[in-house]
Amino acid sequence: MNGGEFYAEAEYIQRLLAETQTASDEEIDRILDKAERFEGLTHRDVAVLLNTESENCTQRIFRAARRIKEQIYGERVVLFAPLYISDYCVNNCVYCGFQYGNKTPRRRLSMEELREEVRLLEKMGHKRLALEAGEDPEHCPLSYVLDCIREIYAMKFQRGEIRRVNVNVAAMDTESYRLLKEAQIGTYILFQETYHRPTYELVHPSGPKHNYLWHTGAFDRAMEAGIADVGGGVLFGLYDPRFEVIGLMLHNEHLERKFGVGFHTISMPRLCPAEGAEPSPYAVDDELFLRLAAVVRLAVPYTGMIISTRESAEMRKKLIGTGISQISAGSSVEVGGYSSRANGGQQFELADRREASEIITWLMEEGLIPSFCTACYRKGRVGDRFMALAKSGNIKNVCLPNALFTLKEYGLDYGDERFNTLMNQIIEEKIARIDHEKVKNLVKERLHLLEEGQRDLFI
Ligand code: SAM
Ligand code: SF4
Numbered sequence: 001m002n003g004g005e006f007y008a009e010a011e012y013i014q015r016l017l018a019e020t021q022t023a024s025d026e027e028i029d030r031i032l033d034k035a036e037r038f039e040g041l042t043h044r045d046v047a048v049l050l051n052t053e054s055e056n057c058t059q060r061i062f063r064a065a066r067r068i069k070e071q072i073y074g075e076r077v078v079l080f081a082p083l084y085i086s087d088y089c090v091n092n093c094v095y096c097g098f099q100y101g102n103k104t105p106r107r108r109l110s111m112e113e114l115r116e117e118v119r120l121l122e123k124m125g126h127k128r129l130a131l132e133a134g135e136d137p138e139h140c141p142l143s144y145v146l147d148c149i150r151e152i153y154a155m156k157f158q159r160g161e162i163r164r165v166n167v168n169v170a171a172m173d174t175e176s177y178r179l180l181k182e183a184q185i186g187t188y189i190l191f192q193e194t195y196h197r198p199t200y201e202l203v204h205p206s207g208p209k210h211n212y213l214w215h216t217g218a219f220d221r222a223m224e225a226g227i228a229d230v231g232g233g234v235l236f237g238l239y240d241p242r243f244e245v246i247g248l249m250l251h252n253e254h255l256e257r258k259f260g261v262g263f264h265t266i267s268m269p270r271l272c273p274a275e276g277a278e279p280s281p282y283a284v285d286d287e288l289f290l291r292l293a294a295v296v297r298l299a300v301p302y303t304g305m306i307i308s309t310r311e312s313a314e315m316r317k318k319l320i321g322t323g324i325s326q327i328s329a330g331s332s333v334e335v336g337g338y339s340s341r342a343n344g345g346q347q348f349e350l351a352d353r354r355e356a357s358e359i360i361t362w363l364m365e366e367g368l369i370p371s372f373c374t375a376c377y378r379k380g381r382v383g384d385r386f387m388a389l390a391k392s393g394n395i396k397n398v399c400l401p402n403a404l405f406t407l408k409e410y411g412l413d414y415g416d417e418r419f420n421t422l423m424n425q426i427i428e429e430k431i432a433r434i435d436h437e438k439v440k441n442l443v444k445e446r447l448h449l450l451e452e453g454q455r456d457l458f459i
Contacts, residue, residue: 005217006254008195008247017242020047028052035064035298038072043249046299050242050292058291062322065294068301069323074396075430076371076403077363078326080128080166081121081356082308084335084347085109085148089134091170091207093193095235097274097347098134100207104275104345107335108133108140114148115155120338122157124330124356125414127372127406128164130189132333132347135170135208142176145169149183159413160455164374166231170209171218177225186377187264188222189231190215194238195247203238219255228383229264230255231306236284237271241292249299261384265304265326268293268319272310274348286315290322297323302390309352316352317366330356357419360410364422369430371403372410375458397436401443402458404430408450409457 031045041049049061086108089098097104109117121129131148133140145167152162167180168189180188194200197212204210219230232251234244252262270289271280284292297305307316307324309331316327332338334346354362363370375398376386389395404427411423427447434440446457 004258005213005220006251007197007213007216008250010196010198010243013195013243013246013250016044016047016246017051020044021051023048023051028057032057032060032064035061036067038068038301040301041249041299043246043253043299046249046295047242047246049295049298050245061291061294061298065297065323066321068297069321069325072301072390072395073323073325074400075368076325076373076399077320077368078128078304078371078373078403079126079329079356079360080130080326081124081126081328082130082132082168082331082333083117083121083152084132084333084337085114085145086133086136086140087335087345087347088136088139089207090136091134091209092205093209094203094205095238095271095274095277095280095348097276097345099276102276102345106139108144109148109335111147111151113336113339114151117336117338118152118155118162119157122155122160122162123414125160125360125372125410126330126356127160127162128166128186128374129162130166130168130328133169142172142179146179146183149180149185153184160409163456164377171215172221174221174225177222177227180222181226185227186374187229187231188219188227189233189265189267190218191233191235191267191269192216192247192251193235194244195234195251196239196243199239216251219251220258223255223259228261229377229386231265231267231304232263233267233269233306235269235271236289236292237280237282239282241282241284241288245292245296248296252300252303259383261387262300263303264383264386265306266296266300267306267308268296268324269308269310272348272351275345277348289315290318293319293324294322302387309350310348312351313354313362320366320368327359329359330354357414361419361422364426367426369400369403369426370407370410371399372406373399373402373458375402378458397439398459400430400434401439401446404443405446405450405457408447409455412450 088106164186166186256262306326308328360370411420
């Protein structure tokens with residue numbers, strides 16, 4: 001530990017991964033039983049599951065992940081889109097198209113351009129954004145990031161508005177996190193990239209991001225500054241993925257111990273080709289990636305799991321079945337990319353390039369409920385309060401209605417006739433399956449209010 005902050009001890013993780021290779025069948029059974037009771041797993045349990053290769057155990061892992069997804073998250077899939085505001089970057093992350101050494105032209109959005117991007121995102125029906133930027137204190141200072149957040153929240157359109165801005169920007173000091181909190185961000189997201197310090201230092205050869213301890217301590221500072229929801233992740237493909245998952249779990253346990261609550265979300269980005277990036281010797285294949293996602297799902301059943309358009313449509317379908325609760329849709333990963341006025345480079349190559357509307361329809365065709373809900377954070381259900389509600393099992397009485405309200409709102413404001421026919425059919429089916437009479441009546445009433453023109457209803 002570093003002054004009470006977190007870092008992953010490589011020797012400990014490697015020893016654990018070696019020791020757990022010989023776990024007994026009884027121990028494996030005990031861990032899977034615990035997972036099937038939705039009790040979550042310790043990092044040691046996770047190491048055991050990452051090491052077992054028996055077909056029987058693999059099938060139980062996937063079955064349990066699917067059950068957690070069905071029981072806790074139901075058919076809901078929350079949607080968001082990234083918004084790149086600046087690609088200036090002083091770091092040289094070897095895997096990223098924005099690395100300092102790449103000589104592509106750089107830019108940041110003017111306030112006018114920002115408004116245009118947000119207008120286009122709103123037109124797609126988005127209500128939740130992830131603000132993204134490279135690290136450059138001169139060209140993209142915190143004051144600029146704060147201006148963007150304020151501007152986005154101030155924008156109101158005829159049909160809707162952005163209701164939650166999550167922020168994925170470089171590690172910063174506690175005072176800066178305080179300012180982000182004051183700007184009312186949703187989740188503060190930061191990927192560790194790799195928990196393995198030697199690899200971390202190798203793939204971040206220069207710039208402030210080179211400092212491993214500054215990066216691993218970021219969530220401690222963010223939470224000390226009062227940010228209740230933090231989102232972690234590693235960039236799978238930089239180092240041994242089993243090591244990375246244990247690192248994530250140790251980090252989560254550290255936050256739980258110190259702040260009473262761990263990650264609000266865990267993102268599962270996998271390395272994509274990017275300008276100036278070399279192929280990695282640690283590439284994670286589809287089969288292993290699905291297994292990693294399933295094990296994370298068992299370990300932290302109440303933590304949201306996010307998959308972006310880095311993954312193909314086919315993989316996203318499988319990952320949703322394995323426990324993913326949030327996906328991006330219609331994304332651009334370049335500055336100004338939504339208005340196609342970009343003249344710089346994109347951060348990496350996307351695998352799912354479908355329009356947001358296609359993805360939303362596809363989800364419904366798969367029997368899922370696209371959700372644009374942003375209620376928890378606006379109702380103050382954040383941090384440990386959110387986790388307490390989630391663990392009580394009552395969250396579905398809140399999330400399902402909110403998902404249905406936001407889907408209905410989307411259909412009324414952005415859907416065509418075909419979409420609305422399918423949507424109404426799905427909503428009817430889901431209402432019929434609500435067994436709580438009071439909740440069922442409330443849903444029907446509010447859906448009616450939406451039809452009459454009211455908007456932004458949530459509980
Ligand atoms: N610049 C900040 C940082 O690096 O933390 C924040 C946002 S950066 C735009 C978002 C994330 O994109 C990085 O954390 C990294 O994990 C991911 N990324 C970079 N290059 C990638 C690639 N080639 N494939 C997939 N993800 C990549
Ligand atoms: Fe910059 Fe982030 Fe890309 Fe690294 S990952 S080069 S910090 S934008």
